Amino acid sequence: MGDLLLRVKDLYTHFYTFEGTVKALDGISLELKRAETLGLVGETGCGKSVTALSILGLIPCPPGKVEAAEIWFDGVDLLKLDKEEMRAIRGKKIAMIFQEPATALNPVFPVGEQTAEIIRIHKQVSKREGMQKAVEMFHLVGIPDPDRVSKKYPHELSGGMNQRVMIAAKLSSNPALLVADEPTTALDVTVQAQILQLMKGLVQRFRTAVIFITHDLGVVAEICDRVAVMYAGVIVESSKTRVLFENPRHPYTRSLLQAIPKLVERIDRLPVISGTVPSLINPPSGCRFHPRCSLADSPCKVEKPSPTSVEAEHWVSCFRYDQGD
Amino acid sequence: MSHNLPTLLQVNNLVKDFPIREGVFRRVAGSLRAVDRVTFSIDEGETLGLVGESGCGKTTVGRAILRLVEPTAGLVIFSGDDLLSLSPREMDERRTNMQVVMQDPISSLDPRMSIKDIVAEPFVAHGRLKGQALRDRVAALLEMVGMAPQHLWRYPHELSGGQRQRINIARAIALSPRFLVLDEPTSALDVSVQAQILNLLADLQRDMKLTYLFISHDLSVIKHVSHRIAIMYLGRVVEIGPVDEVYDNPAHPYTQTLLAAIPAIDLDRKRKRFLISGEMPSALTPPPGCHFHTRCPLVQETCRRVEPAKATIGKEHSASCHLLR
Amino acid sequence: MRLIEVLIRRRSSLNSFRDTHAHQLRELRFILHQLRRSPLSLAGIGIILTLVCLAVFAPYIAPYPGDAFYDMHPDKKLLAPQKGHWLGTDDFGRDMLSRIVFGTRLSLMIGIYVTGLAVMVGVPLGAIAGLSGGRLDEVIMRVTDIFLSFPPLVLAMAISAALGPNLINAIIAISVTWWPWYTRIVRGQTLSLREQPFIEVARALAVSKRRIVFRHLIPNSLAPVTVQASLDVGYAILWTAALSFVGLGAKPPVAEWGLMIAIGRRYLPDSWWYATSPGLAIMITVLGFNLLGDGLRDVLDPRLRR
Numbered sequence: 001m002g003d004l005l006l007r008v009k010d011l012y013t014h015f016y017t018f019e020g021t022v023k024a025l026d027g028i029s030l031e032l033k034r035a036e037t038l039g040l041v042g043e044t045g046c047g048k049s050v051t052a053l054s055i056l057g058l059i060p061c062p063p064g065k066v067e068a069a070e071i072w073f074d075g076v077d078l079l080k081l082d083k084e085e086m087r088a089i090r091g092k093k094i095a096m097i098f099q100e101p102a103t104a105l106n107p108v109f110p111v112g113e114q115t116a117e118i119i120r121i122h123k124q125v126s127k128r129e130g131m132q133k134a135v136e137m138f139h140l141v142g143i144p145d146p147d148r149v150s151k152k153y154p155h156e157l158s159g160g161m162n163q164r165v166m167i168a169a170k171l172s173s174n175p176a177l178l179v180a181d182e183p184t185t186a187l188d189v190t191v192q193a194q195i196l197q198l199m200k201g202l203v204q205r206f207r208t209a210v211i212f213i214t215h216d217l218g219v220v221a222e223i224c225d226r227v228a229v230m231y232a233g234v235i236v237e238s239s240k241t242r243v244l245f246e247n248p249r250h251p252y253t254r255s256l257l258q259a260i261p262k263l264v265e266r267i268d269r270l271p272v273i274s275g276t277v278p279s280l281i282n283p284p285s286g287c288r289f290h291p292r293c294s295l296a297d298s299p300c301k302v303e304k305p306s307p308t309s310v311e312a313e314h315w316v317s318c319f320r321y322d323q324g325d
Numbered sequence: 326m327s328h329n330l331p332t333l334l335q336v337n338n339l340v341k342d343f344p345i346r347e348g349v350f351r352r353v354a355g356s357l358r359a360v361d362r363v364t365f366s367i368d369e370g371e372t373l374g375l376v377g378e379s380g381c382g383k384t385t386v387g388r389a390i391l392r393l394v395e396p397t398a399g400l401v402i403f404s405g406d407d408l409l410s411l412s413p414r415e416m417d418e419r420r421t422n423m424q425v426v427m428q429d430p431i432s433s434l435d436p437r438m439s440i441k442d443i444v445a446e447p448f449v450a451h452g453r454l455k456g457q458a459l460r461d462r463v464a465a466l467l468e469m470v471g472m473a474p475q476h477l478w479r480y481p482h483e484l485s486g487g488q489r490q491r492i493n494i495a496r497a498i499a500l501s502p503r504f505l506v507l508d509e510p511t512s513a514l515d516v517s518v519q520a521q522i523l524n525l526l527a528d529l530q531r532d533m534k535l536t537y538l539f540i541s542h543d544l545s546v547i548k549h550v551s552h553r554i555a556i557m558y559l560g561r562v563v564e565i566g567p568v569d570e571v572y573d574n575p576a577h578p579y580t581q582t583l584l585a586a587i588p589a590i591d592l593d594r595k596r597k598r599f600l601i602s603g604e605m606p607s608a609l610t611p612p613p614g615c616h617f618h619t620r621c622p623l624v625q626e627t628c629r630r631v632e633p634a635k636a637t638i639g640k641e642h643s644a645s646c647h648l649l650r
Numbered sequence: 651m652r653l654i655e656v657l658i659r660r661r662s663s664l665n666s667f668r669d670t671h672a673h674q675l676r677e678l679r680f681i682l683h684q685l686r687r688s689p690l691s692l693a694g695i696g697i698i699l700t701l702v703c704l705a706v707f708a709p710y711i712a713p714y715p716g717d718a719f720y721d722m723h724p725d726k727k728l729l730a731p732q733k734g735h736w737l738g739t740d741d742f743g744r745d746m747l748s749r750i751v752f753g754t755r756l757s758l759m760i761g762i763y764v765t766g767l768a769v770m771v772g773v774p775l776g777a778i779a780g781l782s783g784g785r786l787d788e789v790i791m792r793v794t795d796i797f798l799s800f801p802p803l804v805l806a807m808a809i810s811a812a813l814g815p816n817l818i819n820a821i822i823a824i825s826v827t828w829w830p831w832y833t834r835i836v837r838g839q840t841l842s843l844r845e846q847p848f849i850e851v852a853r854a855l856a857v858s859k860r861r862i863v864f865r866h867l868i869p870n871s872l873a874p875v876t877v878q879a880s881l882d883v884g885y886a887i888l889w890t891a892a893l894s895f896v897g898l899g900a901k902p903p904v905a906e907w908g909l910m911i912a913i914g915r916r917y918l919p920d921s922w923w924y925a926t927s928p929g930l931a932i933m934i935t936v937l938g939f940n941l942l943g944d945g946l947r948d949v950l951d952p953r954l955r956r
Contacts, residue, residue, distance in 0.1 A: 018683050043515035044486070144603075158604050188378035188542065191604055193586035215515060218588035259520035261549035263572065263587065269527065270520035270549070276485055391854055417856035425854045433847040437869040439673065450857040478670045496851070 005176060005209050006032040006055070010069040013047075013054045017063055020281040024050045026233040026288070029307070034176070035207040039224030039241065041214055043256075045277060047233040048213045052179045055211075056094060057086045074176055092122055095170035099182040101162035105154040111162075112138070112150025115169040122173040137168035142198055160191035167199065174206055181213045196223050217260065221245060226313070229253050232278055232288040235307070239314035249310050249321040251293045287318070295320045333504060333536045334367045334390070339399035341382075341389050345609070357608050359385040361560035362399070369503075372530070372537040374551030374568065376544060376583070378605055382560040383540045387506040390538070391425055392416055403504065421451065424497040428509035430489035434481040440467075440492055441477040447499040466495040470525060487518035491525065498529060504536045511546060523550060544587050548572055553641070556580050559605055559616040566642030576636075576644040579617045615647065623648060684949040691945020697938030705755040717744035718752035718905040728921045738923040741913065742903075746923065749905040750931050756906055757887045757935060760821055764886035765879050767825035772832025773875060777867045779833065780840025781859070791837065794830035802827040806889065810898040817890075817906070820899035824889050828882065835878060839871035873950040877943050884939030891932055907932050 013025040025047050032038050040048045053059050054066045057078060071078040074093060078086065090096075098104050106114055115137060116130035125133065131150070138146035141164040154162055163183060170178065180199070184192040200223055203210055212224055220227050221241060228238040229250065237250040248254045258271040275292040278284050284291050290300040299319050307315035339360055347354035359382045367373045377383045389396040392408060401408040406419060427433045434443055444463045448454040454462055464474045470491040481489055490510060497505055507526065511519040523546070529535055541547050547554055548568060555565040556579065564577040575581045582601045603620045606612055612619050618628040627647050636649035685691055709715045713734075717723075723743030731738045737746035779790040797805070809823035843849060843866070852862050891908025893899035900906035902913070907928040914925030 018680060043517060160604055188605070189544070189586040189588075190378065190582060190601055192588070193600055194602070196588065197600060216588065217516075222588040256517060259517045261520075261523070261545040263545055263548055263584075266549075266569075269524050272520045272524060273517045276487065276518075388850075393850055393854060420854060420856040423854075425851060427847045427851065429847060433851055435848045435852075435866050435870065438865075446852070446857065447855050450852075450855055450861060478672060480673045483673065493851075496855075500855075 003033045004031060005034045005036075005074055006030075007070060007072040008051075008055060008068065009071075011051065011054055011071070012067045013050055013059060014065045014067075015063045016065070022280045023283055024233050024280055025054065026283070027304075028054075028233075028235055030228055030235065030238070032177070032209050032211065034209055035203070036226065037203060037210040037212055037224045039212045039214065039220040039227040040230060041217060041220050041227055042230035043215060043277065045232075045280070046230040048230050049181055050233075051230070052096075052181060052211055052213055056090060056096070056179065057081075057083075058090075092173055093175050094177045094179065095173065095175040096179045096181065097163070097166045097170055097183050099185050101159065101166040101183075102154050104166060105162060107154055110151050110153055111157065111165045112152075115150070115165065115172065118169045119172045133172065134168070137172050138165070141165075141168040141171075141202070142194075143168070158191075160187050160195060163187065163195055164198070167195075167202070171202060171206060171208070175208060178203070178208050178210045179213070180210060182215070183212075184219060185214070185216070192219070199223060217245075217257065229256070232283060233280060234288055234317065236289065236318065237314075237316045238307075239310075243311070243314055247314075249314070249316045250289075250318050251295050251321075252289050295323050330368045330370055332366045333369045333371075333404055334538070335400070335402040336366065336386075336390060337364050337400040337402075339363045339386065339389060339401065340397045341385050341394060342397045355609075358560055358611070359608060360389060360396075363557070363560075363562050365555050365562065365565060367504075367536055367538060369536055370530070370534055371552045372539050372550055374547035374554035375538060375540045375557060376542065376547050376554055377557035378542060378583075380559075380605060380608065381557040382608070383542075383557050384508055386557075387425065387508050387538060387540050391420075391423055391506060393425075421447075421500040422502050423504045423506070424500070424502045425506040425508060426490070426493050426497050426510045428512050430486055430493055430513060431481060433493050434489060436481055438480075439477070440479050440481070440484075443481070443492060444495050444499060447496060451500065453500075462499075466499055469498070469529070470495045471521075485518075486514050487521060490514060490518075490522055494522075494525065494529070498533065498535075501533065502535070504538070506538045506540070508540045509542070510539075512541065512543065519546070526550070544584065556583070559611055560608060561616060561645070563617065563646070564642075564644035566639065566644075570639055570642050574638070574642075576638045576642070576649055577617075577646050578621050578623050578648070580644070582620075582622075615645075681949050685945060688945055688948060690941050691948070694938050694941025694943075694945055697934060698942055701754050701758060701935060701938065704751050705758050708751050708755050712745075712748035712751040714745040714748045715752075717748045720903060728917065728924070730921075731923055737927045738921070740910070740924055741917065746927050749910065750907070750927055752905045753907045753910065753928065753931065754935075756817075756900075756904070757890070757932075758883075760817075760890045761883035761887040761939075763821050764824045764828060764890070765882045767821075768828035768882070769832055769875065769879055771825070772829035773836050773868060773871070774863070775829070776833040776836025776838075777840050777863045777871065780837040781844060781863060781867060787837075790833065794833045797827065797830045798834075800827070803889065803892065806893060807896065807898055810893055815898045815901070817894075817900045817904065820890055820893045823893070823898075824886055828886070831878065831882075832875060835874050836868070836871045839874065840867050843867055843870050877947045877950060880939055880946055881943035882939075884936035884943075887939075888932060888936050891928075 009029050011025055011028040015022040015024055028051055040051060042048050055071055059066050068079060081089065105111060112131060112134050115134035116127065119133050120130040135146045135150050138150055143149050143161065143164050184195050187195060196219065214220060224241050226238065227241050227244045228235045229252065230236065231252050237244065237248065237253045244253065248257055255271065255273045259273065261270060273292050278288060278291065286302045287300045287305050290296040293300065297320060305317045305319050307317050310316050310321065340362055341360040342356040342358050344353045345355045345357055346352060363386055365373060375383045375386060385394065388394045390401055396409060403419065403423065408416065408419065411419065441463055444466055445459055448459055448462065464477065467474060467476060472488060472491055511522050514522060530537060539547065539550050551568045553566060554568050554571055555562045556577065557563065558579050564571060564580045571580065572584065575584055601620045601622060606619055614630045615628045615633050618624045621628065625647060633645045633647045635643050635645050637643045638649065704711060712718060714721065721744060726739050726743035728741060729735055729739040735745050735747065737750065739745055775790055779787045805827045806823040809826055810820050813819035813822065849862060849866060852866060890899055894906050894908030895912045900909045902909065910928040911925045914928065917924050
């Protein structure tokens, strides 16, 4: 287990709002090895971003409250750190990129200068050296004519180009973990394909572990080594990427995969999951998916299923995963 | 698909220029050609898919057909009427026959109106129904789109994304139109909700004999819903044809790259890795000749100078590329 | 048996009210929840409710209601605050407390009239300017610019002097200087709303321009207007008092706060209570409306919504 980078155990995040307590995460446990890319996938409101923010200590409290048995990162228990130490870790060892790169960049400074600034926070180098390093990084992330681009402002660059700048800036500190929250959702398919390709290459080269948050199972298939599928604040299934697509066991994963229109086969009606996503203020008892599940049985309504190993590195949180074939 | 059915909508050489204003006095300094001589037709009961990346002008095509923006030139013939020659008043009379559903379900609904008032608005605006008859009709429409009558008194922000889009659809079909422009109707929705909405749209098309112009950037969705598709790049239609033919036999290099770029979950799908570099140029400064030549892997000298003519590939299938002749 | 039926029916009709007004009830609960967390705006509401009670029940609260009008008591001239005359008496021997209580009535009415007039003129003009754009927009906005380029108090004084100095004309004069603010607010709102898809859908449905303005644009611009209006009621009261103070508003013997200060000023510093008590009344009122406005701004702030 010397290769382990991150271990989260029984993570519960709640938000105290006017409407009531939102039980956003209900016992999330996950592990991440060095240089591994984990896809965190699920629909809006399933808690995938909250999971990442909770790990990074970025949940504002109040109204939020994060509790966990353990958040172990590279030899440190993140739960025991104070704000200042946490900030240091976030800057140096963990980096984040978001869906809208333009909003994460400062509009009044050229992108090269901003990147150099970030580099200088971590490495004691002169302004000139910082700038040089920034241009180097730009070259690395495939920005054409990096010298010229480094003098441009974020609004002068396209979304894809800004995302490249973000990746360059964030990878410059050579972090052990990169959290990418829907980094390609706002981009066009052809540009998305370029960015995914780029990330794949860089991650291998720098041996960076990645938590890749997305709603797009196609993107997961493209870039992730392992996947965790989330539903209503719970990880319902996790496995190697290929295994998940070839042999999905949780009823939710199965329905989700079926609901995507396929390019190859042609069907008239898409199979749908009945009902809607439950409120997290009054989540269903037992298995949170049971009201929408075609296999649900009486224990599903009462007891919360814990992750069961189906095969090597493949866990399913379901009592009846072997029923549906 | 439906060759014996009459043509409902004929669009010929549609052009839309947006003026670019500059300076204190907002003088017109130039123009941006968002739609460049777009030609297609849609048969009654058919769905034409209009695909392209953001900024390619697909949304403007939909809005120009409905004269929500006034086209600069071209011909739009709807059910025998030349729409662009109509006075605003005459156009308003035709509007009952053609409606639109937009991408963002929440901002398409007036936040200060109850669902009842929103769905009743078409009838009130045209003075068609009143009192109990109106209430019954609105309740019936809600049922048609799969929503329970207790939602009548709710407000948009109290509904989920899928429910909001159902309300948008209910309002669009209220006056029993013959033609709907669906502008990315599922892009803002999760896959499982998207499946429900796509099924609903298919049911409505069958029951009400609707004709759709389905605009989307998502090639899997377009494949699922369309009979024929048109692919746009920087204001122009580069390829048009029956959906299966275009997907199996993409003729234009852009179509090929677009199809290759989709992150797909069918892991075994045979495909050539056909990544293109760069991004779509700005419509402010379109490249001469073929618009795609700046990114095309197969570019030749002619492509940089001469705009390619339409080449027929198969029955109803054509593309604009020099390599096809 | 029948009673039970009636009760059930009552209960079900109650339920249906709850269903049909669930949104409004929730909204109300949300507003109360927000207000509860801000003691200052609660204080503002408290002040205003007190003022409204004073105004409505003035004849019952004032110890000498007649003193607010034509009664005179030459024997009680300029008495210092004391038992029976808690705020003292004025130069005609009238009870100051009674006159201030009746002054509340007048001031609230003035505030509401001025703000109401300004809103009724300013809001539709702003919506029309924002929606139509082009030449009409230019004309409306340049006119508001002209109004806003005068120092407002000077303009109000000029208008009031031209119309003839009395209270009604003072109200009109102040309203005339006030509406352009609302036009500006609503035009700004309309410009951003105009691009909203729901307005475009309304156009696709051939909804008339008039309906778009009154059913969509104005209701959606009302949040900032409400905040501004609640602040403005206080300022309108202050300004009318100012006009009365310089002799361009209320005329004696009307119990108007500004006028009372103007006359009381002559008896300073010996009869300090004469000018001080209406001054305090104005201050508290303006403060109350300011606190309410700030509270409303927080409650109506869309960023607080999920």
